[in-house]
Amino acid sequence: MSDAIVCENLVKVYGDIIRAVDGVSLNVPEGEAFGLLGPNGAGKTTMVSILTTLVRPTSGRAIVDGLDVAKHPEEVRRRIGLAFQVSTADGELTGRENLEVAAGLQGIRAPEARRRIRELLDQMQLAPAADRLVKGYSGGMRRRLELAVGVVHSPKILFLDEPTLGLDPQGRAGFWDYIRHLRKDTGVTLFLTTHYLEEADQLCERLAIVDHGKIVATGRPDELKQRTGGDTVVVKPSKGEDLTPILSAVPGALAVQVIAGAYRVKCDRGEAMVPQIVTACDRAGVEIVSVEIRKPSLDEVFLELTGREYREEGTEHSGWASERMGQMRGGRP
Amino acid sequence: MLRELGALLRREWLRYIRTPVWIISSLLVPVLYLILFGQGFNYPGGPAQYLGAPNYISYFAAGMVGFVALTMSLFSGANVIFDKGLGIVKRQAATPAPRSVIFLSPLIFRSLIALVPAFLVLGLAVLLAHIPGFVGLTVTGSVGGLGGFEIVIAVLVLALMFNALFLAFGFALESPQSYFGIVNLLNLPILFTSNALYPPGVGPDWLHQIAEYNPVSLCVNVLRENLFGSSSYYPYIPEVYLLALLAWAAAFISLAVVLGRRALRTP
Ligand SMILES: Nc1ncnc2c1ncn2[C@@H]1O[C@H](COP(=O)(O)OP(=O)(O)OP(=O)(O)O)[C@@H](O)[C@H]1O
Ligand SMILES: [Mg+2]
Numbered sequence: 001m002s003d004a005i006v007c008e009n010l011v012k013v014y015g016d017i018i019r020a021v022d023g024v025s026l027n028v029p030e031g032e033a034f035g036l037l038g039p040n041g042a043g044k045t046t047m048v049s050i051l052t053t054l055v056r057p058t059s060g061r062a063i064v065d066g067l068d069v070a071k072h073p074e075e076v077r078r079r080i081g082l083a084f085q086v087s088t089a090d091g092e093l094t095g096r097e098n099l100e101v102a103a104g105l106q107g108i109r110a111p112e113a114r115r116r117i118r119e120l121l122d123q124m125q126l127a128p129a130a131d132r133l134v135k136g137y138s139g140g141m142r143r144r145l146e147l148a149v150g151v152v153h154s155p156k157i158l159f160l161d162e163p164t165l166g167l168d169p170q171g172r173a174g175f176w177d178y179i180r181h182l183r184k185d186t187g188v189t190l191f192l193t194t195h196y197l198e199e200a201d202q203l204c205e206r207l208a209i210v211d212h213g214k215i216v217a218t219g220r221p222d223e224l225k226q227r228t229g230g231d232t233v234v235v236k237p238s239k240g241e242d243l244t245p246i247l248s249a250v251p252g253a254l255a256v257q258v259i260a261g262a263y264r265v266k267c268d269r270g271e272a273m274v275p276q277i278v279t280a281c282d283r284a285g286v287e288i289v290s291v292e293i294r295k296p297s298l299d300e301v302f303l304e305l306t307g308r309e310y311r312e313e314g315t316e317h318s319g320w321a322s323e324r325m326g327q328m329r330g331g332r333p
Numbered sequence: 334m335l336r337e338l339g340a341l342l343r344r345e346w347l348r349y350i351r352t353p354v355w356i357i358s359s360l361l362v363p364v365l366y367l368i369l370f371g372q373g374f375n376y377p378g379g380p381a382q383y384l385g386a387p388n389y390i391s392y393f394a395a396g397m398v399g400f401v402a403l404t405m406s407l408f409s410g411a412n413v414i415f416d417k418g419l420g421i422v423k424r425q426a427a428t429p430a431p432r433s434v435i436f437l438s439p440l441i442f443r444s445l446i447a448l449v450p451a452f453l454v455l456g457l458a459v460l461l462a463h464i465p466g467f468v469g470l471t472v473t474g475s476v477g478g479l480g481g482f483e484i485v486i487a488v489l490v491l492a493l494m495f496n497a498l499f500l501a502f503g504f505a506l507e508s509p510q511s512y513f514g515i516v517n518l519l520n521l522p523i524l525f526t527s528n529a530l531y532p533p534g535v536g537p538d539w540l541h542q543i544a545e546y547n548p549v550s551l552c553v554n555v556l557r558e559n560l561f562g563s564s565s566y567y568p569y570i571p572e573v574y575l576l577a578l579l580a581w582a583a584a585f586i587s588l589a590v591v592l593g594r595r596a597l598r599t600p
Contacts, residue, residue: 052427056599073599078429088420092351093344104340105428133351149424 002066004030004157004189005051010060012046012213020046021057022213028206033183033190035204037197037298039308043213044193045085048161051191052082065157081155085162085193087142088149091135095126095145098134099152106153113152120148123178140171147175151182157189158182164199176202197298209302216305225296228304230254231270232294233277235263238287246284250276259307270294337430341438349446359408363401363454367394371458375468383532385563387471394458394470395556396529398451399549402488403523405447406495407516409439410503414512422504432597439500444492451488474562483571487555487578491548494582497589504596529553548581 005028012021021043028034036044049055050062053073062069065079089098096117103113121127124144129137134145147163160179164172176199182188194200200207201221208218217224237243243263247256252273254266267273270293281288294300302308349356376382376389386392416422425435455470462469474480499516506512524530526540527549533541544550554574558567567574 053599054423054427074429074431077427080427082427084420084424086420088424090344090348090419090421092348097344097347101340101344102424102428104343105337105425105430107336107429109336 002030003027003063004032004065005034005191006061006063007047007051008061008063010047010050010062011058012043012050012055013058019213021050023060024208024210024213024215025060026208026215026218028189028191030189031183031187032206033179033192033204035200035207036191036193036210037195037200037207037302038193038210039195041212042210044195044210045161046213047210048082048159048191048193052080052159053077079156080159081150081153081157082159083146083150083161083163085165087146089134089137089142089145092133094131094133095137095141095148096121096130098145099148102149102152108153116152116154120152124148125174139166140168143167143171144175147178154186155188157191160190160192162193162195164194164196172196172199179203197302201298207298209298209305211306211308217301221298224298224301228266228296228300230266230268230296231273232300233265233267233270233273234290234292234294235265235277235281236261236289237263237281238289241286243281243286246280246286247277250280252276257304259303334431334434337428337434338438338441341425341430341434342442345438345442349442359405360450360453362404363397363450364457366400367397367454367458367461371397372468378532380561380563380566382534384528384557385473385561385566386557387473387561388468389532390458390461390468391470391473391561392532392557393530394454395560396527396553397454397458398488398556399491399527399529399553400524401451401454402447402492402552403495403520403549405450406443406492406499407520409443409496410499410501410506410512410516411509413439413500413503414506414509417504417507426597432594435597436500436504436593440493440496443500444489444496447492447496448485448488451492470560472560474558474560476559480559480571483575484556484559487552487575490575490578490582491552494548494585497586501589501592501596505592523547523549527553546577548578548585551575551578551581 007024007026010021010024011019013019024047036047038044046055050057051064051069053069053076056070064076067075069076093101099117099120100113103117108116121130124147126141126144126148129141134142137145143163143166147160150160151158164175167175179190183190192203204221206218206220207224208215209224210216217227235243235247244256244258247253247263247265250265250273252267257264265273265277274291274293277291371390371393374389378389380387383389383392386395413422422435426432458470459472460469461467462471502512502515506515526543527547528544529549551574554567555571555578558564558571558574564570
């Protein structure tokens, strides 16, 4: 099968200093659901903008459906659909009118557009609000309309930039359902960015984790999870004591790393470790605030790869954390 | 191309009818000018002072048509700035629709819509002449089919060239502040170096030299010469002014195309 998307050493520099995308190479085979996962400012939107011809790369190449985005932008635009991170609907128009304008811009004939729009409004559960002005829509309704606008012309390749941002859990589940059906029915290639790890896990066959414009890991969600190799027990001391010698001595501890003042003990089964860790700390006279078992998850992968807790709000990068990350890598068995 | 253009023209229309305050004010403001300004400043004098117009209000009302076409165009670029802020232009740019359509649709729509208040002023001025207690525009020439056609074309061309220019600024500039800065810089000088509102004889000589070539003057000359049958007051026939106006329009629109292309190019 051929590749729907290929990036070769893609770089985008803003204002000579901000390396929003910093040497990304990846490929997405036709029909795959690919996820770009990363925190705020990682460069996800910039990646999508390059692939959808809205931003020119500083260097490197991006190929979409066999076409170089820099050389054949109009041809590329014909083949792609896009839902922006921030809603682009016109508030002074109704939902239906927004879709009609979108269909017209795709060159779809009016009768065909009307049928397709009715179908989409139903699927997105927007039918009852179809003839209301969008400025009166809720955030969730706007997200669904944005998605409908992106797929009105049944594109071959669909780009979704943080499509469920601001949706409640129910809305998110509904969106996932819709995407699964869409993929089954049309075989569309999906390029999705998200900072919800759960979403990437649910929807994507393959992921790239990005941080500071660079890909730090790629693979299937389960592969990535396995990288953390077993459970992690997170121990927080009440004062700044150094627990490394105590924790390393606990039988079954495979490795100990410190991230943001919390000690992370790698082990096969966390449940068996907790009592031993508590006893060891007790014996050493160290008071601990919390002990927590973490099962392998994308959150853990992210944390280990970037040395930062994966939060949904922006986390500041600290040099200290990356130093620790280096130590951890070196000290691993 | 036509389907895309149709879709965007329809959007312009829908947005227009959804803002009744703007519709009413855009119609009311020129009418207020005509009534307050035109009635209040009814200077003495006849055709000799007013380039063939029988009185000041007749002279002024014809000038108002050009003034309205200019003023309406100032709002067009502001709308583009707000559309950009809402991501609407980015959404359009992500579709296969040609970039020219993104520029052409507001240009066509806004130029045509500017004709409504412009000719409303003209009609109302003619009407006022027949209402006791008011002064209005008295048509003293014999405006034939050709004259009427020339008038419509002159106003349309004026609206097109200023809309093209200000839309280009709207696409090129990022903030409403910088846009209104440009508008402020250009609007009054364009207006006050024209003969739209003041007859020759007011102001210094160099101003009249400029006024001869000002596009608003050229447009208004086409109107006045036709409406007042006053060829003896003008060195050229209306068609010459129309041609000169077209030359201006070609220059403005070329500039707008250069600016607009650059603004809509992928960054
Ligand atoms: N037009 C621009 N001009 C200057 N810098 C920009 C521009 N667009 C993005 N950046 C910078 O590039 C970096 C990546 O931004 P981008 O929007 O791609 O991140 P993101 O991963 O989409 O983040 P988020 O999760 O917050 O949406 C950021 O540091 C941002 O400040
Ligand atoms: Mg983003």
